[in-house]
Amino acid sequence: MLQKIYDWIDERVDVTPIWRDIADHEVPEHVNPAHHFSAFVYCFGGLTFFVVVIQILSGMFLTMYYVPDIENAWKSVYYLQTEVAHAQIVRGMHHWGASVVIVMLFLHTLRVFFQGAYKKPRELNWMVGVLIFFIMLGLGFTGYLLPWDNKAYFATQVGIEIAEQVPLIGPEIKTLLAGDENIVGAQTLTRFFAIHVFFLPAALFALLAVHFLLIRRQGIAGPL
Amino acid sequence: MSEKKQQVSRRQFLNYTLTGVGGFMAAGMLAPMLRMAVDPVLKPSAAGDFVNVGLAVEDITTEPQRVDWLVEQVDGWYESEVSRSAWVFKDENDNIKALSPICKHLGCVVSWEGSEDYPNEFFCPCHDGRYYKDGTNVPNTPPLEPLDEYEQKVENGMLFLGMAKPRGEA
Secondary structure (H helix, E strand, O other): OOOHHHHHHHHOOOHHHHHHHHOOOOOOOOHOOOOOOOOHHHHHHHHHHHHHHHHHHHHHOOOOOOOOOOOOHHHHHHHHHOOOOOHHHHHHHHHHHHHHHHHHHHHHHHHHHHHOOOOOOOOHHHHHHHHHHHHHHHHHHHHHHHOHHHHHHHHHHHHHHHHHHOOOHHHHHHHHHHHHOOOOOOOHHHHHHHHHHHHHHHHHHHHHHHHHHHHHHHHHOOOO | OOOOOOOOOHHHHHHHHHHHHHHHHHHHHHHHHHHOOOOOHHOOOOOOEEEEEEHHHHHHHOEEEEEEEEEEEEEOEEEEEEEEEEEEEOOOOEEEEOHHHHHHOOOOEEEOOOOOOOOEEEEOOOOOEOOOOOOOOOOOOOOOOOOEEEEEEEEEEEEEEEEEEEOOOO
């Protein structure tokens, strides 16, 4: 049945070459854990992406209940934690996944670093990777505020004060982040929500696309 | 692989196991999310509490009168008081009737004798929907069903109303 549907589409649109280009490629022996078990380190990048997919999906579902408003943010989180079936699990995935992403990203970076895989001609991809790392830190920072509990509030207050230490434009950065010169409040929360849910993910998708295009274009670095 | 036995080839086996394990993992990941999303549909519908609408039974006449009252509404994490309305009267058998004013056509609000052209009827101004006094829709006007009727009870001579239910369920 599925085969028939696929054939029907393929006959008209010829999709096979498209997905072959994306998905059908040789895995070099030195990257295949079946040949050398230590090659599992090559999985870290893919695993990072897998966790990112979990983050995106669980985040999408969380926004079905979450409200980015100082009156209701905490209440809506409390409601979904206590009243909505399985929402606790989904928020748990998002909460713990956020840390797992950073850990996996770090492992992936270590692998690339110690294997020297960032060297010519792959310097560009290393730079894109570093940008992705910054985006991830941004996602972690902005997402931390959203439950609007004490921990979130004071962590953000401290984070914004750290940003304020930037020479010359510190105060402006603070205002830009918080949405107000003095208050960490209503405007901060909506800002962080918008950044967390729209701006940073958009940047992340673009950078991930470049990251993957480059790796397909240049191939995986050779064996040590 | 022998040609006679038509065994599962190595490639097929790997395909099946990978798809199976992958599918299992994906399902484990997606199941809580989907369950969370459909939760409102699966929640038991809240039984409406009866609320004193502030109308003594002895004040109910055969002429429909409009009563407005407030009910506590819990909407997820948001609790509020919302107003409800009913047209209350005694029918020819001395039974109390409390009709919802929500038109069954497209949800406008009907009034008793809301149009001078149609005495003794409920009238909806939006599309000239009409109902007889007992709430039955007048044939060949937009509404296709009778007005909803409130669940009711009488305590200490006061009228208590619950949820509005379609005719026959109240």
